[in-house]
Amino acid sequence: MEPTTATAAKTPVDGHGLAKGLAADNRLKTLAATMKRHQYQPDALIEVLHTAQELFGYLDLELLVYIAHGLKLPPSRVYGVATFYHFFSLKPKGKHTCVVCMGTACYVKGAATLVKTVEDYAKVRTGETRADGSMSLIQARCIGACGIAPAVVLDGTVVGNQTPASIVGHVKGWLENGSDGAA
Amino acid sequence: MDLTELLEIGEKERQGQCGIRIRVCVAAGCLSANAQAVKQSLDAAVAEAGLAESVQVAGVGCLGLCSGGPLVAVDPENVLYEKVTPADAPSIVAALKGGGPATAKQADFNHPFFTKQVPIVLENSGKIDPERIEDYIAANGYQPLYHALREMKPTEVIDAIIKSGLRGRGGAGYPTGLKWALVAKVRSERKFIVCNADEGDPGAFMDRSVLESDPHRVLEGMAIAAYAVGADQGFIYVRGEYPLAISRLQTAIRQARKLDLLGSQIFESPFHFRVDLRIGAGAFVCGEETALMGSIEGKRGTPRPRPPYPAEHGLWGFPTLINNVETFANIPAIIRNGPEWFAKIGTEKSKGTKVFALAGKIKNTGLIEVPMGTPLRTIIEEMGGGVPDGGGVKAVQTGGPSGGCIPAEALDTPVDYESLASLGSIMGSGGMIVMDQQNNMVDVAHFFMEFCMDESCGKCVPCRAGTAQIHHLLGKVRAGHATAKDLDTLDRLCTMVKQTSLCGLGQSAPNPVLSTLRYFRPEYEAFLAKSETA
Numbered sequence: 001m002e003p004t005t006a007t008a009a010k011t012p013v014d015g016h017g018l019a020k021g022l023a024a025d026n027r028l029k030t031l032a033a034t035m036k037r038h039q040y041q042p043d044a045l046i047e048v049l050h051t052a053q054e055l056f057g058y059l060d061l062e063l064l065v066y067i068a069h070g071l072k073l074p075p076s077r078v079y080g081v082a083t084f085y086h087f088f089s090l091k092p093k094g095k096h097t098c099v100v101c102m103g104t105a106c107y108v109k110g111a112a113t114l115v116k117t118v119e120d121y122a123k124v125r126t127g128e129t130r131a132d133g134s135m136s137l138i139q140a141r142c143i144g145a146c147g148i149a150p151a152v153v154l155d156g157t158v159v160g161n162q163t164p165a166s167i168v169g170h171v172k173g174w175l176e177n178g179s180d181g182a183a
Numbered sequence: 184m185d186l187t188e189l190l191e192i193g194e195k196e197r198q199g200q201c202g203i204r205i206r207v208c209v210a211a212g213c214l215s216a217n218a219q220a221v222k223q224s225l226d227a228a229v230a231e232a233g234l235a236e237s238v239q240v241a242g243v244g245c246l247g248l249c250s251g252g253p254l255v256a257v258d259p260e261n262v263l264y265e266k267v268t269p270a271d272a273p274s275i276v277a278a279l280k281g282g283g284p285a286t287a288k289q290a291d292f293n294h295p296f297f298t299k300q301v302p303i304v305l306e307n308s309g310k311i312d313p314e315r316i317e318d319y320i321a322a323n324g325y326q327p328l329y330h331a332l333r334e335m336k337p338t339e340v341i342d343a344i345i346k347s348g349l350r351g352r353g354g355a356g357y358p359t360g361l362k363w364a365l366v367a368k369v370r371s372e373r374k375f376i377v378c379n380a381d382e383g384d385p386g387a388f389m390d391r392s393v394l395e396s397d398p399h400r401v402l403e404g405m406a407i408a409a410y411a412v413g414a415d416q417g418f419i420y421v422r423g424e425y426p427l428a429i430s431r432l433q434t435a436i437r438q439a440r441k442l443d444l445l446g447s448q449i450f451e452s453p454f455h456f457r458v459d460l461r462i463g464a465g466a467f468v469c470g471e472e473t474a475l476m477g478s479i480e481g482k483r484g485t486p487r488p489r490p491p492y493p494a495e496h497g498l499w500g501f502p503t504l505i506n507n508v509e510t511f512a513n514i515p516a517i518i519r520n521g522p523e524w525f526a527k528i529g530t531e532k533s534k535g536t537k538v539f540a541l542a543g544k545i546k547n548t549g550l551i552e553v554p555m556g557t558p559l560r561t562i563i564e565e566m567g568g569g570v571p572d573g574g575g576v577k578a579v580q581t582g583g584p585s586g587g588c589i590p591a592e593a594l595d596t597p598v599d600y601e602s603l604a605s606l607g608s609i610m611g612s613g614g615m616i617v618m619d620q621q622n623n624m625v626d627v628a629h630f631f632m633e634f635c636m637d638e639s640c641g642k643c644v645p646c647r648a649g650t651a652q653i654h655h656l657l658g659k660v661r662a663g664h665a666t667a668k669d670l671d672t673l674d675r676l677c678t679m680v681k682q683t684s685l686c687g688l689g690q691s692a693p694n695p696v697l698s699t700l701r702y703f704r705p706e707y708e709a710f711l712a713k714s715e716t717a
Binding site for chain 2: 041042043044045046047049050077080081084085086087088102103104105106107108109140141142143144145146147148149151157158159160
């Protein structure tokens, strides 16, 4: 990944460190309101990043610069925090997401095989998004659903006791007709 | 709000509850097994049978036996149904009025899984609706807070906690009362309370369940702690991976504020206390207290050397008390029943109970709470029902990536802080993962080391570089390229990382490797044999 400052310098920005295209976005109003609610305190950075990711799906570099200006923090600090935590993504996610839990309980019950199965079937590497943007495959540390291991989160819905066959069934639906295979 | 009002709310709620109560578990485990649909069809079935007056359907917290989810319990008959589907609902309602047996499978409440439990932290779990503060008050909630604020001095509260012998439930087992006394002693214009709900150990879900099932209990414990040490603001640092726990905590905080149980002049005393949530963003190292404080301040979660301890120099430089969810959840019960009552439970050095999350290759997965000193065998074989296909237990992993693998031979060890440490493992936060003969221990060690390598924050060299090298060596062993000399290197490297890392993550990261090398060395050597014959 290239340093933020270099990338940010290339982006045309207005007085608030905001790119022209982004300025018209309504979601920014919500983000600005969140920063205001925290009184632009630098220690609200993680809360603000959570809100930004909820609104935009991922954290664009322009967005990070915007937040840095809002909270009066150096962009390096914002970039540093955004890349430190696994939860924040600097790249857009696919239309569907498949999160395979790799907690210990899931692992001893075969989660690694599930990951391998999806990787081979959907031809996507863990932590990445398919080239056509149809789905992302993510590994989770532990979603705390150990009682129903191995667990998988399909577009936000937790399903338990998965097998390679059942998970391929879900993913197949996404890849073929774009519908929700989990239904 | 005064005591009379509090008792009135409780009494009113209890009156509304008389008659038959159907409790549906709506904690995360059962929810993902379709519990919400079960609850809806039970609601519909009750309405259809014209029983809406006398039968109440309530969504409650964790009922414990996650492998049987969705779970439905019926009062006052004391019946528990497991693996309930929406189609079972009409027959469950019919069975209430003697309309024949329900189609759902009935679980045995006399099974050791239930009978051997001693619920303190989980006493309300599965009994009350976590989204209704009235339900918690009806279960005598917030009375201990009243008692502490109005009838005890802060020093008396601390003395009670010291006398109870409660030790930190986050894993390290530091005496809670002493920690409180340290923070209370420091003079400062501000002090903070932090509840560590960053339950990062994979395979542990005790704190999640407590927060989802009984959030007010944790708030009450924090408020009592704040009064004792002289703090006026608290933070709950909860994992971003637990959306349900977050939303229930938000609801609980809102309700407690509305009833003036949080905020200013609580119970008409000069004490005021506010609680804010901080949502974690997926970094395991943030379970370490100094890293956690960095994260609350909006920074990268990197630990710093101790001393100074948070008790002197914590959040924004002010004295800060950090305790785990389960520790706070014990407090109201200790204040209500007295320290002597608590100290009678458990062993000489480890008092009270511990909640464990049973998972892995075990028949009954779920949450249990047992007195300290219960032998592992009782937990795994009697309560957990052993390995599902009848094969033997090979090892039990406790303490997550910081813990170790305990071999089957040591199953008679009582569960307390010291005994587990002597086996090269730790109590940890309470995850207990059972492995059977199919699980290769080198694989398991490799899995944990990959975890620690990824989660190392990179601040100190032994952890950053050491975990990567250990991971590499384990990969070499698995690939069959290692020699006996590599195993010696592995052993030495592990000891070095353990002794020289900055924080608990690095200091405990080698535990899974060291404990498997100690108890399952032949499995490592089997890989060597392959490389030597090749």
